[in-house]
Amino acid sequence: IGAQLVLALNHLHDNGVVHRCLNPELASLDWRGRVRITDLSTCKQKGCAFELDVIKRLKYPFIAPEILKGEVYEPASDWWSLGCCLYQMLTGKALLSQHDSIDSLIKDISKDNCKEAIEETGIKSIKEHPFFGGIDWQKLATDESVGTIQMDLSYSIWSAEQTKIEGVLGPDYGAKYANCHIIQHKKTGEEGVMKLVWKAEMRKTNSGWKRVMNERLAWQKVSGHQYTAGLKGFFETEAAYCFVSEHIRDAVSLSVVIKSAPLPTEVVKYLAGQLAIAVNHMHARGVLHRSLSPECIFIEKCGRLRLCDFESAKLCEFSCHPFGDCSYLAPEIIQGKEYGKEADWWAVGVILVEMLLGNTPLDIFCDKRQITDDCDIDTELLLRVTESIPKMLTNIESIGAQNLLKQLLVANPEQRLGFKRNAYNEIKSHQFFKGLLWPKLESPETEL
Template identity: 30%
Template structure:
C-alpha cells in the first residue's frame, strides 16, 4: 500500500550528546532483518549480556527530519508501559543514524495472519478492535494522533495480544478539539476529511479503526486500490472519489452488530462518526452492541484471553515475518558500528 506524507518541516533539533550509559551497538548481536521501508530497516537484535531480544529500528538521519525523529522517540517513550503499544527501551545515535531499540513482537502483523485466515471470525475482530480502541484512547489522552493505523502496523505478541507500532506519521501535542491539516497516511485508509483537504483531528484514527475492522471481517479494505501500475494515477483518483461519494457496501454475512459499528466508524462526516462526539467520545464505542460481551476493565488490564495464539518456532518467531526480509544478510555501515554519539536508555 502506498504511504504518503506531505508535511514539510525543515527545522532541526539538537541532541545533548551526553551518554547516559555504556550501552552501544557492540552490546548486541544482529540476527535477522525483520522489515524494510523508506525510513531504513528493522533488525532482530539480541543483547549479549541478557540474551533478551529486541527489534532495532535503524533510521538514516539524512532521510528523516530530526524534529520528526524526536517526536517519534517521545511517543515511543510514552508507549513503553502501555499493554497494546510498542515502546522504546533505548535510543543509540551515531553520526549517520538513529537506532531505536524497541519491543520485539514475535507474532507477526495482522496482514500476515489475515492471509492465513482469509477473514477473521467476529469474535477475533471484537478482541483485536477492543485492544486497538484502548490504545487509540491512550494516545488521544496523551495528545497523540496516530494517522497510520493499518493491518501491517498491528502486531500480535507471543500470546496473541495486539501491539500497535510505527509512529512515523504521528502528530504530537494535539489537544481535544484541535485540528491539523497535513495530507498524510496510507491511501486505502485515508479518511474523507483528509482527502477533501480539510483540517482534521482525532476523527481520522476512528475512521482507520473502521477500515481495519472492515478488512478483518471482509478480507479487503472498503475502498481497495488496485496494485497494477497501469493508469495508476487515474485509478487512484477514481478510488479517492469513490471514498468521498460511495457508501460502504457491507456484505450480508456480517452480523447486525458488526454492520452497525462499521457504519458508525465509516461515517464520511467526522462530526457524526462513532467515537467523535465531543462529550461522549470513547463511551459510544465502549457501549456499542458489538462489544456487549467484552469486559473493558479486564481488557485494560490485559486479562482477556486472546482468541488465537501465533505459532512461535525455535527461530525466535521469524516464521511470522516476510522471508523476503528475514533471508537478507544483516549488515551495518562501518561508521555506525564504532562511533556512537549518545545513548538514552529506558528499560534495558
C-alpha cells in the same frame, strides 16, 4: 507562562542539555495554564557548535547570536530564546522580524560591534528579576494545579558500541520490517528489535529529521502499555537513527493474518476491542497516530494485539499533513484538510472492514492505477467511494458490525463516531461489542 518556561529550561540544563531553539511552536498550554515543551528535537549536550545547515531549518529569530555565529553554546543561549518568547508574547511581534532572511541576520550579528544581548547568568538571578515579582517559585515547581513542567529526559543504556546484531525479523512480521534487526545488549544480554532510519533518506526532505524526533517523543509517550510495543532506547550513528524496541516473540503482523480473511466475527470483535483500547491510550497521552494500518499491528501467540510502529505519530491535537497508506486515510486527510483524533477512528473502521471482508473500501471500489503514491485522489472518485460504503457493508454478516462501521466510516468527521470527547466510551457501549469483557481487556495484569 514565562516562569514555567524558566523551570523547564533549568530542568534541561540540570541534565546537561541545551534546547537551542525554544520558540512558541515548540510549547503548548493546556486549559489549566500548564506549559509543556512538546518538542525536544533540537536539544543537544552543552558545549557544542551548531551547524549552519541545521540553523537554516529552524526558527532563527529565537536562536542566540553565538549559535548563529557558529560558536560553542551554553545554557545562556536558551535564556536568549526565552527573552525572544517573552518579547513576542508581550508585543505580538518577533524580536528579529526585520530580517527578511537568515543570511542577512547572520551578517548583522557577525559584525564586530555587535552587542551581546544577554549575559550568562544563573537561574537564581533570573528568578530574582523584578519581572517575576510575585511568583511563588517553590509552589510553581511542586503544585500540579499550577503548572509543573514534566519531561522525560532519561537516557538509554543502548548505544552502537553496546549493540550486537543477532539476525533480522522473519517474514511473519511483514515487508515493512524487513530492515529491522534482532539485537542483544553486550553487557546485560537484553534482547530488542532495532529499527534503522537512514539519515540519507531523511535529508531528502526538510522535515525528515523532525519526523524522526516526533516518532521518538510520541513512542516514549505511549510506551509501557499492554497493547503497545515498548521503546527501550534511541541512539544515532553517522549513517542512521536507531530505535530500539522490545522483541515481541512469536508474533505475526495483522497484514499477514488478514490474508486469511474473512475472519470470524468473534475474533474481529476481540481484536477490535484491544485496538480501541490502544487508540484511546494514544489519544489520552496527546498522540495522533495518523497512519494506522494492519502493518502497524502485531498479534502475539496468546492473542494479544500490539501497536508497533509510530513512524507518523505526533504529539498534537490537530494536523494537516497526510501520511501513510491512502487505503486507511480519512477523507479529510486525503483532501488536505485539518484533522484530529477522529481520523484515527476512521482507520480503525477500515481495518475492521478488511478483517471482515479481506479488502479496504478503497481497494474494493478503486482501480489501483487511480491512486498515486502521494494520495492525489480525484474528489469525485473519493465521493463515490464514501457513498458506496453503506452498500458494501451489507456483505458483512454481523448486523452489529455493519452498524458500528456505518458510524465509523462517515465522510464528515464531525458526524463520525470518534469525534466527541467520550468517543471511546461510545465505542465500548456499541452493540457490536456486546459480551466483550472490557475490564479484563483493559487490565494490564490480564493473561490473554
